[in-house]
Structure formats: structure tokens, C-alpha cells
Amino acid sequence: MIKKSLAMFAIASLALTASCKKENAALRIDDQTAKKAELAHAEAGKLPxxxxxxTEYDFGTVDQGEKVNHTYxxxxxxxxxxxxxxxKASCGCTVPSFTKDAVKPGEKGEVTVEFNTAGKKxxxxxxxxxxxxxxxxxxxLKFTADVKDNGIGVAKGK
Incomplete structure (x- = not known):
């Protein structure tokens, strides 16, 4: 019986301590932190x-060894x-470049891909x-091409 009472007292003490800690944590939020949280909440609805x-492009039939480009x-x-x-391109034969500056709402930007068909068929x-x-x-972004095997297999001009 004493052990049971002691256990109940310990549980009650822990519950009171835990609830006090929660109140103290809430009291430690200062005005600056509250303003930051309010601003973050207000801005949360703003998304690009x-x-x-x-998002897809077909280069059609191209000669092996050509470098072809497309701008999305x-x-x-x-x-x-x-x-x-x-x-990031799915292979080393493709080099992407893109608008580096922030694009404001309503403005346009570009992503250009260069596909090197050397060694492809x-x-x-x-x-x-x-x-x-x-x-x-x-x-x-996706693109397709039908690379015509011309027996060269290397980029033109090299």
C-alpha cells in the first residue's frame, strides 16, 4: 500500500513538473521571436x-555527332x-543551363539543354x-531524339 501511494505521488509530481515547464517555455517567447513567427506565418501563403x-521536346531525327539545343x-x-x-541531367551527354537570377512573379525565365549525340544512336x-x-x-524536363547512325560517332568539327 505504501509503495502504491508513493508511486502515485511520484506520478503526480512528474505531471505537475511537466506542466510547469510547458508554461515556462511559453513565457520565454519574447516580442522579437513572436514578430518573426507572425511574419513567417503571414508569408507562408506566398509561393513561387x-x-x-x-516540359517535353522532340528533336526529331538528328545526325550522330551533332550538338543540338532546345530552350524551355x-x-x-x-x-x-x-x-x-x-x-541535373540524366547523363553526361546533356548540359543544362538556366536563368540564375530570381524570377519575379509574372516574369519569364529559361532552361536551355544542349544534347551531344556523339556516340549515341x-x-x-x-x-x-x-x-x-x-x-x-x-x-x-524531358526530350527525345532519333540519332541517325552515320558511322562517325564523334562530334563534327573535332
Whole structure:
């Protein structure tokens, strides 16, 4: 009986201590922290949104050894600046470049891909994955090409 009473007293003491700590933590929030939290909450609804004219492109039939380019155009249809922080191609034969500056709401930007067909033949399908500050965080661009084997297999002009 004494052990049971002692255990109940210990549990009650822990419960009271825990509830006091929660109140003390709430009291430690100063005005500056509260204002930062309020501002973050107000800005939380503002997000950039990337809207591409097209996310897929077909180069058609190209000669082996050619370097071909395509530019994907997009608009920031969101309510905050859009920033592309990275672009990764699915293979080393593709080199992406993109608008480096923040794209304001309503403004346009570009992602250009250069596909080197050297050493490639037949049907090709490649992707470029963008890392950006949108709610989704990534976007994927795709392109295809039918590389005609001309027996050279190296870039023209080399």
C-alpha cells in the first residue's frame, strides 16, 4: 500500500513538473521571436509556381555527332520570387543551363539543354531535373531524339 501511494505521488509530481515547464517555455517567447513567427506565418501563403509552356521536346531525327539545343520557357505564376538552384541531367551527354537570377512573379525565365549525340544512336530519351524553391521542390524536363547512325560517332568539327 505504501509503495502504491508513493508511486502515485511520484506520478503526480512528474505531471505537475511537466506542466510547469510547458508554461515556462511559453513565457520565454519574447516580442522579437513572436514578430518573426507572425511574419513567417503571414508569408507562408506566398509561393513561387513554375509554369512551363512545354516540359517535353522532340528533336526529331538528328545526325550522330551533332550538338543540338532546345530552350524551355517558363513563367513564375506564383506570388513569390522563383529561384532555380540546380539542374541535373540524366547523363553526361546533356548540359543544362538556366536563368540564375530570381524570377519575379509574372516574369519569364529559361532552361536551355544542349544534347551531344556523339556516340549515341537510335531512339534517345533524356531528362533534366530542376531543383527550385516551389512547394513541390523539383520539376522534370524531358526530350527525345532519333540519332541517325552515320558511322562517325564523334562530334563534327573535332
Amino acid at each position: 509556381v513554375i509554369s512551363f509552356e512545354n 520557357t517558363f513563367t513564375n505564376t506564383g506570388t513569390a520570387d522563383l529561384i532555380i538552384s540546380d539542374a 537510335g531512339s534517345q530519351s533524356k531528362t533534366v531535373t530542376l531543383t527550385l524553391n516551389t512547394e513541390k521542390g523539383t520539376e522534370m
